[in-house]
Amino acid sequence: MEDKLMAKKDYSQLANSILENVGGSANVASVTHCMTRLRFNLKDMSVAKDDTIKGLSSVLGVVRSGGQYQVVIGQTVNEVYDAVVSAGNLTTAAPVNENLDDKPKEKMTWKSVGNTILNKVAGSLTPLIPMLVAASMFKMLAAVTGPSMLNWFSANSDTYKLFTFVGDAGFYFFPIIIGYTSAKQFNTNRILAMFLGAILIDPNLINIVTAGKAFHVFGINMSLVNYSSTLVPIMLSVWVMSYIERFFNKHIVASLRTILSPTLTITVMLPLALCVLGPLGGFIGDGICKGILAFGNMGGIWAILGVAIIGALWEFLVLTGMHLVMISAMTLLFAQGGHDNFVTLGAVAASMAVAGMCLGASFRLKGEERSLALGYTVASIIGGVTEPGLYGVAIRYRRPFVGMMIGGFCGGLYAGIAHCVGYVMVPVANFLALSTYIGGNSANIINGIISGAVAFIVAAIATALLGIESKSKVKTEEAETTHADVSDVAHA
The missing domain is CATH 3.30.1360.60 (Glucose permease domain IIB)
Known part of the structure; x- marks a missing residue:
């Protein structure tokens, strides 16, 4: 009361x-x-x-x-x-529709286009923060209490399994959830967008991808890609779908629109999403990653620079789903030689930089936002869950993303200069990722830990110095791009 x-x-x-x-x-x-x-x-x-x-x-x-x-x-x-x-003592009036505001058209410039893209991305991701926080806490509980750390619960324990699948669910179903939030950004049918997201992670499609056999969509060869936990494919698909749905709604007579418009929209989107837009991130990422890996083949100062670049770009590649080539290269290096002195070094530094960025942002934030940033720091450094920090700090405030990249670059640069070698492929992004350096001499372990510390500290300092967007600017932009998403949760 x-x-x-x-x-x-x-x-x-x-x-x-x-x-x-x-x-x-x-x-x-x-x-x-x-x-x-x-x-x-x-x-x-x-x-x-x-x-x-x-x-x-x-x-x-x-x-x-x-x-x-x-x-x-x-x-x-x-x-x-x-x-x-x-x-x-005013007169009560009935609520009005949300999007009645006629906004004047702005002159299109590279800056305005870039801001629009960032606003759409932020508007699609910001409403996910409560879910990401809850999911990351369960993943952190699984990591801390499970066999990899305190071992309170065995891998076969029902509690450990519960924490694991609840935490994973928050990330696995990204295409469906982001289908909804991005549909609001692009003013298209929310349920249809969620359906499109569900198609991308349907178990039958995943089985086809896992089997590795050729599959065709209306005669068009489909790239075998697993879209679970991805962002870019569904956002691109919903953006294109918004135009296709409007086209059919405009040209189909009202008596047939209810049946034909959604059916034809999805029919057109199937080859576009599965054969073009979905794999697009992979195509772009393939070129970027192969370009970075070429530094490693050149050796010397170029290899050192390549490690630093991986440290700077790793989280961006992960966000966009473009990192699969890097993962494949990492796996191959471990399989062939039992160690990796290139990709792993940058990836570990990048993970430490996420936690440092969150800590640095907390110095510039106040109230609830500061508490959230500190929570993201703990979730990242202890639980190995970087998504809340990436979406709730890096993308939301933009400047911290730069601070994180600076930290990852410096941590990777130190690891490259010190000729660190990773001997264990550690599948976590928390402080235990530093255990990859165990297996060589003591200098390798010490330098590996130092590289992680450098990434963390530099990211924190760089983020604190760069600051965040001014409070009024960030709030106004979020209001313009995410107000409908947030309110729908309350009014559902």
Whole structure:
């Protein structure tokens, strides 16, 4: 009961602060709300104090659009709206549709295109953070309490199996979940996009890929790719699907649209997703990875530089699913010679850099965001789960991604200069990844640990120095790209 009263009191305080900074209730002609925003029709828009309102707790941003003054709240907009109406003794109005704002077309530039892509990616991934946090905690519990560390539970224990499959589920079903969030970004059918994601990870398709036998989609050869836990294939597919669905909806008569439009959309998307868009990341990654591996074949200073580049780019390759060639090269090196003095060094440094980036970001964040960053640090360095840090910090704030790359580069560079050698292919990304250096002389172990420490410390310092996007800018951009996604969770 105390919690409920406190929440109501907080909303009341927020409501009073918002009203005060829009010029008071006397300046409000009317107010309504959509799924995430308070929408004021003000008598005098000039008196509203944007910066002050943006700085209020629980306010995600401010938008002036279509003659309205919009305060972006998020999933608690209903409660805040009620508090505003009560505090200002205003008339209650019915909620309105979310996306009524007519945005002026901006001149297309490389910067605007890049920002649009980043915003769409961030808008698709940010709503996943609660799921990623929960899944990563279960994966961390499995790693810490399982046979690889404390050994409280054996690999055959029901508890260990439970922690493992619950943690894995949060990442395995990415194509379905991101199908939904990206569909909202590209304004296309959410359920149809989830269906497309489900097709990409259907067990029958995975069995076909595992069998390694040629398969054709309407006569077109399909690349044998496992899309579980991937991001780029479904996002590209949903983007293209948004145009195809709109085409069919426009040209099919209303009486047949319900049946034909979704069927024809998926029919067209099958060869596009399975034969073109899905494998696209692999095609690009194949070229990038082979280019990096060429440094190792050149030897000398070039091989050292190659390790550093792997350290810098590894997490980007993992995010986009382009790292499979590197994994294959790593596996081959271990299989042929029993050790790896190239790919593993950069990969381990990159893993340590993720944790360092999260720690560095925590120095520049405040409140709940700082607590989350610290939680991501623990999840990464102890549990070996890097996704929350990558999506919740690197992609969300952008600049930390650069800090992470700097840390990975420096850690990889040190490992290359010290001629470190990995003797064990360790399938984890936590501090135990440093055990790959066990098997040689003591200098190899010490230098391997130092390279991990360098990656962690440099990433933390670089991220802290680079900082994050300004608070108001980040919140406003997130409000513009993710407000519908967040609110749907609350209103589902």
